[in-house]
Amino acid sequence: MPDGAPVPGPAPTFLDVSRSLSGRAWRQRPAEAGVIRAHMQGQGLIEPLARALAARGVTAEQGADFLAPTLKRLFPDPSSFMDMDAAAAAIVAALTAGDRIHVFADYDVDGASSAALLVRWFRLMGSELPIYVPDRLTEGYGPSPLAFDRLKASGADLVITVDCGAAANEAIAHACAIGLKVVVIDHHMMREEPPACLAVVNPNRPGDTSGQGNLAAAGVVFVLLAALNREARRLGLFADRPEPDIRQWLDLAALGAICDVTALTGFNRALTGLGLQVMSGWTNPGLKALLAVAGVESGPAKSNHAGFILGPRINAGGRIGRADLGARLLSTDDADEARALAEELDALNIARREVEREVTETATRRVEATGHHADGSAVVVVSGEDWHPGVVGIVAGRLRERWRKPVIVIGIDALAGVGKGSGRSQPGMNLGRAIQSAWRDGLLLAGGGHAMAAGLTVRPDGIDALRDYLNAGLAGEQAGAEALDWVEVDALLDPGAATRDLFEAFERLAPFGPANPEPLFALDGVRAREAVAMNGGHVRCRLTGPDGASVKAIAWRCADLPTGQALLSGQGGLSVVGRLKADDWNGRRGVQFEIEDVADPRMAT
Structure with missing residues (x-):
């Protein structure tokens, strides 16, 4: 929330609605009269628009930057990120030494966008960067010893993890033990003790003072590209080649920010707004092909393009198809390859919607039969055998909207004896922190995330204990979240x-x-x-x-x-x-x- 944002609290109901048909009260967004007047006078806004701006916590001094954000004014110093300089130095040193560098990416839109940003920078530096994306079903989220063994066997010297890795201490320790160098670029919550590797860049790392914790991984990678340019410039690498203009890839940074549902304030807002302007040119072959297969005409890009047209199709590869399809689509400069990948992703997205519908209907019936959605509990946890792990996060989001409380949906693989789940939370309830706590206390095989979303792996016989643990742990945040749910x-x-x-x-x-x-x-x-x-x-x-x-x-x-x-x-x-x-x-x-x-x-x- 920007500086000066009104703090939600007791307020008169709007239109006397104290309980709507969804069970919520209505109120007018609180805003200070003086700030409203300042926006009307300083920015020439009509009163309702000035009120809306003030109600979003934008002060009179911030009005111009909010309405017309620029990278020049808002771009952070890359060195303000802990380990950013070390990461840039290690990567450029490996590049100049001819080391074999690979990028290890998460399988969602943010991971694909992050990987594509790096691939495109390396390509302009004369090097192709191989992409490794773990399979959601067989490998799960993030780095693993098996994945690092495969990368080592393929000839990798340095692995850059993007949108993952910050909590993979054990897997990265294994990588170092087998002679792999690792740089982590992430934004997820992590332990106090970072993985022991060349660098861990994460604005949500304990001790980081960049103030950029709302960035998606793609935003962190975009700042890394600026640091890489600076380091390469310092070493004279642009004497015989042009310096990559990273602004041409703002569309990828915006895609990651929107699809990862990050807070669009400050630098992240500038990154996203200007990125949508770049996206509007539809010069990225993958995004252009994806728009075409979706049957949407090209034109000015909006958040809806990223969140509801492009994002679900890119995600479909990681959910129920080949995990690397999205990263390959966003990285390619070949129009024919882009078209083929886009058609495959579109077909997977159609199949994903049907799987999602079936799981949503079953999970809804199961919860409403038990009454757990309306019994005053802080969180709903529901599980089912053979629910596809690729859709449980979407289903959790749907049910959270329906019941206005955090929901975790777990798909059980009875043969393997594990359940893989995903959760979505309500504002005011930090689900990622609760999941990390459950992992530390031994209730989970794996788990992590951020305030609004989390993933986990659990033994089927531990689901009831997990439900009780989370309900106890989040009960203290429940009243505050309900107060925010105006x-x-x-x-x-x-x-x-x-x-x-x-x-x-x-x-x-x-x-x-x-x-x-x-x-x-x-x-x-x-x-x-x-x-x-x-x-x-x-x-x-x-x-x-x-x-x-x-x-x-x-x-x-x-x-x-x-x-x-x-x-x-x-x-x-x-x-x-x-x-x-x-x-x-x-x-x-x-x-x-x-x-x-x-x-x-x-x-x-």
Whole structure:
């Protein structure tokens, strides 16, 4: 949260909604009147937009940098990261010595983006960088002794781990024992004692003073590229070749930041916003091919492109296909290879959606039959045999949205006698820390993550004990998280005021993500007309005000929930909160209202 951000606390309800149909209270985002006026005067903003900016903790002095961030003003000194100089020196020394360098990447979008950034820098330095991505099913997350044995056998001298490795102390000790040099570039939570290797660069490392803990791994790697350029420049390596312009790869840094759901503030916001501008040119062959197979026209890139079109397809390789497909796609300069990889990833993504649907439905039935979703417990832990480890994280996220509490979904491999799980958390509840604690206390075979997401490996007979342990450990954070779970509204609108002009005015706050949430607007006293349930449990309708003005609307995955039932009933007098989205179908340049929550005054408690 930026400096000066309002601290959530007791506040009047908005539209008198103390309990919506999803069980939440509404309030207007708190903002200081003086800061609102300053943004109106200093930045020339309309009052609702100035209020939204102030409500995101942006002070009068920060307004210009927030609305028009630049790398020149916000780029951190690479040396402020612990071990960054050592990492750059080791990598450049290995490059100039002709050592065989490999990159070891996580199998998600952030890992693929991080690997591709390094591959592209090395390519301009005249060296091809082989990529190793562990198989999710057979190797699990992060480095392992087996993986390092394979890398050593393939001829590697130096391994750079990206988006993993910071907690792999034992595996990296093995690597060093067999003569491999290792540099770790990561952003995940780690132990107090780092792995013993050449360098461990992680803004979330204990003792690091960079202040860049909200970066994804791709953001850390982007800073590493600046450090590599600086080190190579110091050694005179650019006397006979141009210095790589790392700005051309900002699209990869933005992709990692958005898909890893990082807080888009400060330098990370600049990285992401400017990266989306670079992405808009669609010069990366892999991203261009992926957009084409998704049937989306090229144009200005938005966070939604990364989060909902590109990201799921890149992730599909690591989830249910070959783990290295995403990194290869983002690294290639061959248009034909990019097209083939994109088609394979798109097909895998279609298969992934079906697997995800089946696991979601089964897990939902299982939890709701036990009542664990509504018994006051701090966390839901659900498991099932043969649930694909590649989708458990997505399912956990879906169920977290449904039940508004942390959820861990575990797929059990009965033959191997292990369960592999993934969890998603609520703001205010640090799931990664709880999982690390469970690992230290012997309840897990492996585990780690960050505040909002975590992964784990557990024996099937230890799942009940894990559930009890996490419920006890997170109980103290539960009340604070529930207090944070307001629906925070930016402005009250009439349906007729939900226009494209208003949408584009608020787009100045983009890109959106944690610490900079997408603006929420409220409509009061509306009726859902022409409501229909769609495949996937979505509800489409037209929200009509008392004066007859209306706006098209959609609510996702709620047809079986009270919110969806209220919309489908066609009743009037509803209060609705949601986001404005562009509706450019057939060139119409309109807007659609994406419903977040619904309140029925007649059911107020």
